[in-house]
Amino acid sequence: MPDTPRPCDPHLDLVKFKYPLPHLTESLKRRKTKVVAIGSSSTAGEPSPSGEVKIVPFPHRLELALRKRSYGRMIDVLNRGIGGQEAPAELSRFESDVIAEAPALAIWQVGTNAVYRAIDYNPDEISAAFDAGLDWLAELPMDVVLMDLQYTTFIHDNLDLATKMVARIAAAAERAQISVFRRFDLMFQWVKEGMTVADMTDPEDPAKLHMSEWATNCVTQSLAGAIAGAPAEIAS
Secondary structure (H helix, E strand, C coil), rough: CCCCCCCCCCCCHHCCCCCCHHHHHCCCCCCCCEEEEECCCHCCCCEEECCCCCCCCHHHHHHHHHHHCCCCCEEEEEEEECCCHHHHHHHHHHHHHHHHHHCCCEECCCCCCHHHHHCCCCHHHHHHHHHHHHHHHHHCCCCCCCCCCCHHHHHHHHHHHHHHHHHHHHHHHHHCCCCCCCHHHHHHHHHHHHCHHHHCCCCCCCCCEEECCHHHHHHHHHHHHHHHCCCCCCCC
């Protein structure tokens, strides 16, 4: 018999959002809600040599999870990921891929390619792109959440660069007073509890950058829980 998949601990105490999601909350009172996920291959999905996506990425899984939590409501999570991109290129797509869609919530997945292709990116320019994008979206009637790096073999092997980028993402979110989905800390916690980094990494990915099926599924469960558990209002 095949091994039973290891259960997921979503660690909602670890990933809970600091800031509320008022636009999403209001939208969920109506019949139809739209969420946009913009990012790189963590969002788009990692293609196989044939061009098909090997592991279903988080936006589709999140759509199903949110629909299950809000039974009877139509919740669409639009996948606007493009593999290999980082915040500056994603920012150039905001008008067409985020703003034109008028979502109640935008999830911006950032930072991984700034580490994976560190030779191509200046960290200060990445931070400037974070700030510019968040300033732009702050003017609009939508909630925004940043998603930081995955903790996979490549990231583990470049931990100093990765932790600095995680800190930059957290600082940008705090300046904008929005929440971060702390994917890096979540996956690191699983390692501390006995899950190996290799098991959280796609075994067919030669770069050892992308998440395994187990990690993708569990990260999505945690993200759905964090969204559902967002505070009703900002604490005084």
